[in-house]
Amino acid sequence: MNVELITRDDLKQFKSELILKLKQIFKPETALNKQWLRSAEVRKLLKISAGTLQNLRINGTLPFRKIGSIMYYAYNDIVRVMEEGGGK
Secondary structure (H helix, E strand, C coil): CCCCCCCHHHHHHHHHHHHHHHHHHHCHHHCCCCCEEEHHHHHHHHCCCHHHHHHHHHCCCCCCEEECCEEEEEHHHHHHHHHHCCCC
């Protein structure tokens, strides 16, 4: 059985690398290069169900615009919800 010790410096390096990767994933340019996303894109991005997205709309957590029968969500609003943890 091999035992590996993890130092605080190792954890700090891991944290820095993780934050860098997350910033690359969630920066605005990565969001399909769109300012507005459709419901299916939002569900995929947030990994939520249609019912959860509906609840976010109903309780006002995630603002949306409806054009015809299609609902659109501003990418900046999605990022804000993610940063706030989904609650108002």
